Amino acid sequence: MARSCAICGKVSMDGFNPQSSGMNRVRAHRRFQPNLQPMTIVESGKSVKALVCTRCQRTISRGPR
Numbered sequence: 001m002a003r004s005c006a007i008c009g010k011v012s013m014d015g016f017n018p019q020s021s022g023m024n025r026v027r028a029h030r031r032f033q034p035n036l037q038p039m040t041i042v043e044s045g046k047s048v049k050a051l052v053c054t055r056c057q058r059t060i061s062r063g064p065r
Contacts, residue, residue: 003036006050007060010034 004011012034016027036051041060052060 003033003051005034005036005053005056006041007052007056010053010055 002011013032015030015032017030019026019028035054037054037057038049039052039057039060040047041050041052042048
């Protein structure tokens, strides 16, 4: 199972590390990982432990307006 957010489905993203020196400016591949934290969420009346990204965690903690 891939590391993804249980709520929004955010997954890792590909990108490049820019090289700061040299003539050719070679771009090294890298992977950007989502900031996932374990959290207890309520799904259909049951408490479930799940990996949730910090953006969803913040949205949940704000509550309804």
